[in-house]
Amino acid sequence: EIGMTQSPATLSVSPGERATLSCRASQSVSSSLVWYQQKPGQAPRLLISGASTRASGVPARFSGSGSGTEFTLTISSLQSEDFAVYYCQQYNNWPWTFGQGTKVEIK
Amino acid sequence: EVQLVESGGGLVQPGGSLRLSCAASGFTFSNYWMSWVRQAPGKGLEWVANINQGGSEEYYVDSVKGRFTISRDNAKNSLYLQMNSLRAEDTAVYYCAKTTAYWGQGTLVTVSS
Numbered sequence: 462e463i464g465m466t467q468s469p470a471t472l473s474v475s476p477g478e479r480a481t482l483s484c485r486a487s488q489s490v491s492s493s494l495v496w497y498q499q500k501p502g503q504a505p506r507l508l509i510s511g512a513s514t515r516a517s518g519v520p521a522r523f524s525g526s527g528s529g530t531e532f533t534l535t536i537s538s539l540q541s542e543d544f545a546v547y548y549c550q551q552y553n554n555w556p557w558t559f560g561q562g563t564k565v566e567i568k
Numbered sequence: 569e570v571q572l573v574e575s576g577g578g579l580v581q582p583g584g585s586l587r588l589s590c591a592a593s594g595f596t597f598s599n600y601w602m603s604w605v606r607q608a609p610g611k612g613l614e615w616v617a618n619i620n621q622g623g624s625e626e627y628y629v630d631s632v633k634g635r636f637t638i639s640r641d642n643a644k645n646s647l648y649l650q651m652n653s654l655r656a657e658d659t660a661v662y663y664c665a666k667t668t669a670y671w672g673q674g675t676l677v678t679v680s681s
Contacts, residue, residue, distance in 0.1 A: 507668055550613070552668060555618070
């Protein structure tokens with residue numbers, strides 16, 4: 462099973478600032494990685510697939526990068542609606558596995 | 569618009585069974601792999617099972633293998649999860665998903681005596 466590790470666990474950011482979230486895989490997952498955003502009481506929402514492709518309707522301030530074992534989600538200028546928990550997930554090998562999540566909170 | 573609506577959750581005793589259903593609309597259901605994903609209260613996400621378009625391929629996470637069965641009825645645009653021998657650690661919100669792209673709002677399964 463591929464382990465996914467996200468860092469940091471919590472990120473405190475002021476509105477308008479840049480946020481950088483990291484995700485590391487225990488072995489290569491090529492570009493088979495997605496990022497989700499989850500708000501309290503809601504289902505996860507797909508943000509990025511294929512490591513770097515924004516899903517339909519996702520604002521351009523969200524960008525993904527990386528391949529192999531190291532991945533990054535960047536939110537260029539945080540808006541109030543972006544404060545949430547973010548998960549990475551690999552779909553290169555079964556079982557598909559998630560990181561433990563990064564909570565982005567208001568500083 | 570893609571819609572996935574889960575049903576069938578509830579309270580069940582340890583060792584009991586439950587069948588979850590997911591009604592899909594807004595896309596050609598028979599063309600896509602489908603999935604179940606779960607999230608224990610206050611915890612992270614766990615991908616539970618996948619099924620291919622025709623239902624001939626199934627994948628399960630080890631923790632549910634031999635106890636859960638994913639299935640689908642393409643004529644009814646429906647996905648199912650039969651859960652047997654339920655344990656306290658199976659308590660979670662169960663989401664139906666069009667693989668990674670779209671998720672339903674989930675149904676809560678509580679396993680407790």
